[in-house]
Amino acid sequence: MQESDAAQPAADGGGVAADGGASDALVPPEGSVIGDFRWNLPAGFPLPVVPRDNPMSVPKVALGRRLFYDTRLSGNGTQSCASCHQQRLAFTDGRATGLGSTGEAHPRGPMSIVNVAYSTSLTWGNPLFAIGTLPEPLERQSLMPLFGDAPVELGLSDQTQIEERLRAIEEYQTWFTEAFPDEAEPITTQNLTRALAAFERTLISGRSPFDRYRTQRDESALSESAKRGYELFNSEELECFHCHEGFNMSDHVHWEGKPTVEAHYHNTGLYNLDGKGAYPAPNTGVYDVTMDPKDMGMFKAPSLRNIAVTAPYMHDGSVATLSEVLDHYAAGGRTIKSGPNAGAGKNNPMKDKLLRGFKLSDEQRADVIAFLESLTDETFLTDPELSDPWQ
C-alpha cells in the first residue's frame, strides 16, 4: 500500500496527478503557460503557487537570475545569494553552517532552495514565512539574508543603499524596466525581492533516475539495490515516507489548487539538553519564533531531492553523512555523551512519535543510500538556464 501511495505521490494531495495515470501526468498542468513564460515542470509536478501581484514572466526570471548571482547585492560586494546557494550542491554550500559576507557564521546551514516554490513555509522552521500567512512569503523572506544583521549575511544596511546602487548600473535600468514594464521607477527593493523570488520559483528539480522509474516506469533507471532501498524507505519499519512524502519528498508542500495549507514541523530527537527536550539556542526551531514550549526542536522536513549532494545534514550540519543520518533515525534519536550539548535525544519529550528506531543490516543500509542517491537530478544540477549568467 505504501508502495502505491508513494509511487503516485501527488495523488494523495488531491487533484494533480489524481485525475490520471502516469501518462496523463506527463502533460503539464493547466496554467503552466503564462504569456511568454512556461513552467518547465517535471512529470507529476503540480503548478506552483505564485502570488497574485508577482506573476511569472521571462524578463522577470532573467532579472532575478542576474540578481541572484550578483555580488553587488552584498554590502561589501563579496557575496551573492549564490555564494551560499550553489547550483552544483543543489543550492547549498557544503558547509555545516553558513558564512556571511563579513565573515560572520550563521547558526544554521544554508537550506537547499530546490523546489522552494512548493514549500509551505520557508527556512528550517519559521512558521511566519508561510503561504497563507504572508501574501508573498518568498519575496519577504529574501529581506532576511539581504538586510539581516543578526547574523550578517549579505549585509546590506538599508533599502536606499541597494536601490541607489542598482540605479547607478545602466544594465539594471534596462532589465528592471523589462521585468516591470508598467512602473515609472522599477528599481525598488520590492521589485528586487519579486525578481529574486520569480527566479527561485524556477529552481524545480524532478528529473532524477528515481523520477524516470516512478513516472515513466523505466525499470532500468534504478539499480536493484535502489529499488530495495525504496521499499525500505516506504516501509512501516523505517517510516521515512511519513514526513518525506509525495512528489517533493516532504510533508511541507503546497501547490496551486491544494485545498488546505499544511505546514508540519517535527522534532527528530537530535538533542535533549535538559531532559525536557531543549535544543541548543539559538537553533530551537519553531520555538525560536513562537516561544511555545511544545515547539521546541520543531523543524520542517526538508525535501530529499538531491540529498546526496547536500551534506552535511540537519539544520546545523551536525550529521556528516547519509549513513550517519540513518544511524540517528535507527537509534530513534541521537545521544550525545558529553559536552555542552550532551543528552539523550531519543528521550526528547517533543520527539515525533513515529521515530521509534529500527534495525538495518549493512546491505539494507546500502540499499537505502542507493535509493537516496537516485534522487540526484544531474539535469537540474547542470542546467545552464539556472547557472551564473555573469560568467
Next chain:
Amino acid sequence: MRFPSRPLRVLPVLLAAVVWSACEDADDDPGAAAGAGGARAGAGAVAGGKASSTGGKGGSSAGAGKGGAGPGSDEREVSIRFRGKVLERELACDARFPGVGTKSTEVQPVDFRFFVQDLSLIDAEGNKVPVRVNERAPWQTPEVALIDLTDTSGTCVGTPETNAEIIGRVPNGQYTGVAFRNGVPEKLNHEDPVLHPPPLQVTDLAWSWLTGFRFLVAELHESEPAASADADAGTTGGVGLLHIGSTACKANMGCSHGNRNNVELKDFDPDRDVIVADLGALFTTSDLTQDVQCHASSDACAPLFERAGIDWKTGDGLSKQSLYRVEPAP
C-alpha cells in the same frame, strides 16, 4: 557577534566642529522654527541629531512653545527632545565610558536607536494628552517616530543621519510630564517594510525573522583593546547588546509578547527639559566583560528587559524603567 565584523571609523575632530556650528545655525534661524512642522523638519533632523555625537546639545528649544501656532492658536507646536547619555556623560561615538556594568567596564557605544509610539504629554491634572505628531520624513509619521542617537563615526554603526526629537502639536496648556512607548503600533508592525515610507522601511531596524521591527536597538562593547579579550580562547572582549521587538509570534495570530514598555516621566516641561536616554543604564546589572546579547527571545533577556521597563516573561510594560529620565535642557 556584530561589532568586530564592522569597520571602525574615527570621527575627525574638525567634523564635530562643523556639525556643531551647523547645529547652532539651525537653532538660531528663526525662519526654521517659525513655520509649520514640515518646514523645519530638515533642520530639526540635522540639528537634533548630530548633537548626539557632539555633545547632546542642539535639539530645538526654539521650536517649543514659540513657533508654529496655527490659525485659532488653541494649540501649539511642541518638540520632545531626547539626549543620549552613557550614565552621566554625553553619548559620543568617539568616546570611551568607564564604569559601566557590574565589573565597572570601560565601554564604547555602537548603536542606539528606538521607535516611539503613543507619545503624550501629561497635564497638571495627570491626564495624558496625545501629541499629534507631524509628518516629517524620514523620521516621523503621525503613528511612529524614530529616535537615532548614534551616527557612523567612531565605533558606531548604522546610519550617518541622526534624529533626537519628535515634533508635533498639543493643545495650549501647562504640561508637567511625558509618556510614550518604545514600539511600532501593532497594525503597522507586521506590514511588509518594502511597502512603507520611512521610518518603517527595510533598515537595520526591520526584524525580518519575526516579520516586525526592532523597537529598540542598544549596543556597546568593551573598549578596545579589551582587557578581557583572549585570542587563545577566541574571545574578543565584552559586548552589551539589547534588541527589543515583539516575540512569541504565531502564524496569523500575531505576537503574544508585545514587548512595548510604558514610559512615564514626571516633572517634564517640554520647553525646558530633555528626555535622557541612558545607554549605560540599560547594562547596569550586566557583566560587560562577557558577551551579553539579548535578541529578545532568550531568557538572558530578562534583566535587560526589566531595565527597559518590560516584563520579559509576559511581554507587558512594567511600572518602572531605568532607561529614561528627565534633565534640564543644556
